[in-house]
Amino acid sequence: MQPANLLLLTLVLAVVAYGLGYARSRALAMPLGGIRHLKSLPFYYGARAALWCGIPALIVLALWAAFQGKVIQMLVIGSLPPEMIPADEGSASLLLSKISNVASGALPPGFVEAPIVEAAERLKALREQSRMLMTALVVSVAVLAGFLGWLRIRPRINAREQVESILKWLFFACAALAILTTLGIIFSVAFETFRFFEKISFVEFFFGTSWSPQTALRADQVAAEGAFGMIPLFTGTLLISAIAMLVAVPVGLLSAIYLSEYANKRVRSIVKPLLEMLAGIPTVVYGFFAALTVAPFISNLAASLGIEASSQSALAAGGVMGIMIIPFVSSLSDDVINAVPQSLRDGSLALGATQSETMKKVIFPAALPGIMGGILLAVSRAIGETMIVVMAAGLAANLTANPLETVTTVTVQIVTLLTGDQEFDSAKTLAAFALGAMLFLATLLLNVIALKIVRKYREQYD
Amino acid sequence: MNTLNTTVTSEAEMPEENVVPVQEDKPAETVIEEGKTVGRPFADDAKFKLRNVEVFYGQDRAIKNISLDIARNEVIAFIGPSGCGKSTFLRCLNRMNDSIDICRVKGSLQLDDHDIYDPKRDVVELRARVGMVFQKPNPFPKSIYDNVAYGPRIHGLANRKSDLDEIVENSLRKAGLWDEVKDRLDATATGMSGGQQQRLCIARAIAVSPEVVLMDEPCSALDPIATAKVEELIAELSESYTIVIVTHSMQQAARVSHRTAYFHLGHLVEVNETNKVFTSPEHELTESYITGRFG
Numbered sequence: 001m002q003p004a005n006l007l008l009l010t011l012v013l014a015v016v017a018y019g020l021g022y023a024r025s026r027a028l029a030m031p032l033g034g035i036r037h038l039k040s041l042p043f044y045y046g047a048r049a050a051l052w053c054g055i056p057a058l059i060v061l062a063l064w065a066a067f068q069g070k071v072i073q074m075l076v077i078g079s080l081p082p083e084m085i086p087a088d089e090g091s092a093s094l095l096l097s098k099i100s101n102v103a104s105g106a107l108p109p110g111f112v113e114a115p116i117v118e119a120a121e122r123l124k125a126l127r128e129q130s131r132m133l134m135t136a137l138v139v140s141v142a143v144l145a146g147f148l149g150w151l152r153i154r155p156r157i158n159a160r161e162q163v164e165s166i167l168k169w170l171f172f173a174c175a176a177l178a179i180l181t182t183l184g185i186i187f188s189v190a191f192e193t194f195r196f197f198e199k200i201s202f203v204e205f206f207f208g209t210s211w212s213p214q215t216a217l218r219a220d221q222v223a224a225e226g227a228f229g230m231i232p233l234f235t236g237t238l239l240i241s242a243i244a245m246l247v248a249v250p251v252g253l254l255s256a257i258y259l260s261e262y263a264n265k266r267v268r269s270i271v272k273p274l275l276e277m278l279a280g281i282p283t284v285v286y287g288f289f290a291a292l293t294v295a296p297f298i299s300n301l302a303a304s305l306g307i308e309a310s311s312q313s314a315l316a317a318g319g320v321m322g323i324m325i326i327p328f329v330s331s332l333s334d335d336v337i338n339a340v341p342q343s344l345r346d347g348s349l350a351l352g353a354t355q356s357e358t359m360k361k362v363i364f365p366a367a368l369p370g371i372m373g374g375i376l377l378a379v380s381r382a383i384g385e386t387m388i389v390v391m392a393a394g395l396a397a398n399l400t401a402n403p404l405e406t407v408t409t410v411t412v413q414i415v416t417l418l419t420g421d422q423e424f425d426s427a428k429t430l431a432a433f434a435l436g437a438m439l440f441l442a443t444l445l446l447n448v449i450a451l452k453i454v455r456k457y458r459e460q461y462d
Numbered sequence: 463m464n465t466l467n468t469t470v471t472s473e474a475e476m477p478e479e480n481v482v483p484v485q486e487d488k489p490a491e492t493v494i495e496e497g498k499t500v501g502r503p504f505a506d507d508a509k510f511k512l513r514n515v516e517v518f519y520g521q522d523r524a525i526k527n528i529s530l531d532i533a534r535n536e537v538i539a540f541i542g543p544s545g546c547g548k549s550t551f552l553r554c555l556n557r558m559n560d561s562i563d564i565c566r567v568k569g570s571l572q573l574d575d576h577d578i579y580d581p582k583r584d585v586v587e588l589r590a591r592v593g594m595v596f597q598k599p600n601p602f603p604k605s606i607y608d609n610v611a612y613g614p615r616i617h618g619l620a621n622r623k624s625d626l627d628e629i630v631e632n633s634l635r636k637a638g639l640w641d642e643v644k645d646r647l648d649a650t651a652t653g654m655s656g657g658q659q660q661r662l663c664i665a666r667a668i669a670v671s672p673e674v675v676l677m678d679e680p681c682s683a684l685d686p687i688a689t690a691k692v693e694e695l696i697a698e699l700s701e702s703y704t705i706v707i708v709t710h711s712m713q714q715a716a717r718v719s720h721r722t723a724y725f726h727l728g729h730l731v732e733v734n735e736t737n738k739v740f741t742s743p744e745h746e747l748t749e750s751y752i753t754g755r756f757g
Contacts, residue, residue: 264563343600347663350558350594351613351670352586361612366603 001135003065010061010142014054017146021049024153032155040160048159051166053146057138064134072126076119084115099123189440192433199427200228205434207231211397211408213417213428228431230438232399236407240318240389241382243403247322248378252329253371259330260337261359272334279327287391290320295392302404309404310394317393318403321385328378336370337363369454376450380443386411410435494729497527500744501734502721505533509674509704510555515569517550517559524550526728527569532674537696537705539715539736542725543751548708551725552676554578555706556592557585573674590617593667597679599659601651601666606643609651609662610634613670629669637665638695657688664695668703675699677707681714693718712752716740724748 001009025045029035035042073096077085086092095116101107102120109117153159197205208229255275259268295316302309340363348358364371386409394406395416417432497514510532517525525547532538540548550559557578559565571578578588590613601609610630613619620626630647634640639661643654651662660680667675677696681689696705696718709715715722715736722739724732724747732745743749 341600343596343598344602345561346558346594346596347600347602347666348612349561350556350589350596351616351666352588352590353612353616354586357616361616362602 001131003061003134006061006135006138007058010054010057010138013057013139013142013146014050017053017149018046018050020046020146020150021153022046024150025159028153028155038155039158040163044159044163045153047163048166049146049149049153051163052149053142055166056145057142060141061134061138064130064137068130068134072123072130075126076123079122080119081115084113103127186440189433189437192430193437195425196427196430196434199430200434204228205230209399211413213413213431226427228427230410230435232397233408233410233413233435234438234442235399235401236314236393236397237383237409237411239314239401239403239407240321240393240409241379243315243318244321244325244382244385245375245379247319248325248329248382249375251322252326252378253333255326256330256333256337257359257364260334261355261363272331275330276327278324279331281324283324283385283387284391286320286324287387290316290388290392294320298404307404310406312392312394312406313404314393314407315403317389317391320392321382321388324385324388325378325381328381329374332374332377333367333371336367336374339370340366372453373450376446380446383439383443383446384411386415390415410439414439494726494731494747496729497529499529499730499733501732501739503530503723503730503733505531505536507534508532509534509574511570511572511575513570515551515554515567515571517547517554518564518566518568519562520564524728525554528730530723530730530733532704532706533721535700535702535704536721537700537707537719538721538723539719540706540708540723540725541710541712541715541751542731544710545727546725547728548723548725549678552678552706552708555674555676556589556594558594560585590670591672592674592676593670593672594676595660595663595667595678595680598683599656599663601654601659601662603650603652605648606634606651606654606662607647610665610669613666617670619670633665633669634662636668636695636699637661638691638698639665655688657684657691660684660688660692661695664692664699668699672703674704674706677705679708679710682710689714712740724751726751 022042022045025038025042026035029038029042032038038045076099077092077096084095086095098107098112099116099119100123102109102112102116103123109120205228208227209231210227210229211232212227214226255271259272259275263271291312295312298313298316299309299311344362344366345358348362349355353361389409389412393408393412395408395412396406397408397413398405400407414432414435417428417435423429508531510530512528512530512532515525515528515530516523528551540552542548553559554567554571555573555578559567567579573588573592577583602612604612607630610633611626614626614629620629631640631644634643639658642658643649643662651659654662660683664675664680681692684692693714696707699705700718700720707715707719719736721733722736723730724739724743724745726747732739732743732748734744739748740752743752
């Protein structure tokens, strides 16, 4: 049976165990004079039987599915004649894919050597056996454990506590899954980053002011020297993010203040969803809006003022990104401002403060931690944004603070480094991971700072 | 309806109110004649002159044709069962109802013979003269000093830091809080106890030197000891301010107020000297309420 079907079967068995456990607990309760003589409600006895039935079986299933491939491969390779046993990992994986292609029928047996055909037959047989064994094992574990759970239903046993503690561990497992995924990402990035720094020095990467990720294919190639200084990329990112925040923070914050304090219900019910629609526009659409409309407009405007401007500029990308981010700032700030208790507004108004004084001196300070949170969220969004920048800001890594010039960002370079065919041992490809790690560290740092600020204000205000 | 009379309302009105026979335990069936208030609703030296006041929440008429005078430097208590409109009426006196979209106020409301609801009237100036203390202590999440200095700052009452310090100290002294907080004026106000917070709110209200202080159940969130302190404070403040206090505690009304007004379902049923209201109420609804038959 396929693992997916087996999973379904196990769930069905668990449901059956629940039903049987429920029925048995009721049956046991009746002679005693009703379910109030049980330690727990019938639901908990049923749930316990279901958990006993399901969890061990699912663990067996997961372990089997995870390891069967490796074990079968080892068995197949071990059965080959000694002269065919591959020496290194690369040829082993080539051989294995050949064998499995023959087994699946993609490669006609006439094209390969006899031992491989034999190995393919063996692979097929092993897979079949493994599948049957797995089905038998999982079903018997489920039935056995479920039966045990069913048997151990007694009025004196407190099933509720057991179910609660099992559920606690289940929830913990779910939380741990998210953390483990993050750890996995960190390790995969860190590993490649480490390999990158074996090729390129720290000093060049962190302090180099020129970025031109080239690696020579031949020793005598022209312009074989690559430069891997990340400073132009990070200044580009910062420049564009700063422009985006200059647009998004004032507009977003002021519109949040308007919506929460001044607008009447009808205006609010129309304007707020419209503003939030901005966040729903795909970034690629923003991208061509920036590239085809805003960037030419800016360069024409600059030309008419006699200033030189590139047709792809940081200003265009940053400005459009800022518009994209407005709803992040406005929506979160609006929620936070609304959460400030009405009693504070009343208190201020009753002292003769005007609406704007109340806003400025009471509500805004009280809402500031939340607003900061919203802004920092928007900053992380701006730093991570890629599409708009790819389309509107260009690819040239200029080290400049002039918003009218073309710049590039960390994310854009990661995209260009990893698109197309890449070899995973060149510094050019590995640089993408190093940049990713730096970006990750930067946003992490930002979040830590955000938390610090929020905590500081919270202490002050609670 | 009677206009401006300072004596007890004529006895002749009483039978009219008693036309409908009242069954025991069902006092709510008593018919209240609109705009009729027994007792002494009017005063000679009126700070507030309120005539035929009606308040609407959308289609709902929350206040039904109330006329009342509030005398200079008196403490008047509004009592009545929940939902009788006493807080709504109180909030008309400094136009705190303005922020509620569906709320409309009709009738003539005058403070020192000037219309409160005149469209040309400056609400900021009105609220500086008519301060308010709320049911739940609502100190701003700022330091104790900044809380008290808030009003003086927005109204520009102090030219120098030393003036402001003086205003803050005086207000805190008047509120009986100075000795408790003088060493920690920079501490956040939200860290104080409930009773201290409420006294801070009173200090904050009197820091702008208002003429009237409105109090909307100022002790309902406080324990008995804090309540006693606030009541003591009200007695002291009554020497220099006009105080209107809404309360659910009849003992409190009896302790702190000169006159007591009894509200019922949006009507002002009876207004009289406090001891009179509590010893010999003229209206049977008042009597039912103060004897605890409902409310």
